[in-house]
Amino acid sequence: MLHYALVFLVIAVIAALLGFTGIAGTAAWIAKVLFVLFLILAVIAFFRRTG
Numbered sequence: 001m002l003h004y005a006l007v008f009l010v011i012a013v014i015a016a017l018l019g020f021t022g023i024a025g026t027a028a029w030i031a032k033v034l035f036v037l038f039l040i041l042a043v044i045a046f047f048r049r050t051g
Contacts, residue, residue, distance in 0.1 A: 001041065005034035 012027035 001034055003040040005031045005038060008034065 008027045008031035011025045015021075015027060016024035021042060
């Protein structure tokens with residue numbers, strides 16, 4: 001999941017450099033959502049192992 005977040009972040013940066021602001025904004029939003037989802041799942045996995 002973190003891998004996909006980084007891929008969308010790179011897509012957003014490249015799209016922004018090329019002037020595609022709509023695509024860049026959407027890709028950045030997807031990257032943020034995937035990163036937050038990764039963090040939530042990582043915290044859940046951490047507490048399941050310690051419990």
